[in-house]
Amino acid sequence: MAVFRVEKTRDYTVMSNHHLRNTELSLKAKGLLSLMLSLPENWDYTTKGLSRICKDGIDSINSGVKELEANGYVIRRRLRNEKGQLTTTEYTIFEQPQSIDTGDNPP
Known part of the structure; x- marks a missing residue:
């Protein structure tokens, strides 16, 4: 089989192959993480923001996230204002999975 590649002079993303080769991830999750890694840090990473640039709807994107x-590739943290009200969600995205804190602390 032939693979035709383009010269990478602009509009390309360099990222780890780790998530692409992770057999525990669905193709949807691999594609979504690749898309998220290709976007600038100030992008609107909410499911609504991602749905604006994807064919998939909010529910599909949410299941991928x-x-x-x-x-361990994404951490979502709900932020609160000074009154303690939930305001927005902060996303932290990793090329390599992070260990997941289950909250269980052994004695």
Whole structure:
């Protein structure tokens, strides 16, 4: 089989192959993480923001993000204002999975 590649002079992303070769991830999660890694840091990483540039809907994107969370590639943290009200969600995205804190501390 032939693979035709383009010269990488602009509009390309360099990222680890780790998630692409991870057999625990679905193809949807691999593609979603690749897309997220290709976007600038100030992008709107919410499911609504991602749905604006994807064919997939919010529910599909949300399930992909949940899969990435479960495998340590994404951390979502709800932020609160000074009154303690939930305001926005902060996303931290990793090329390599992080160990997941289950909250269980052995004695």
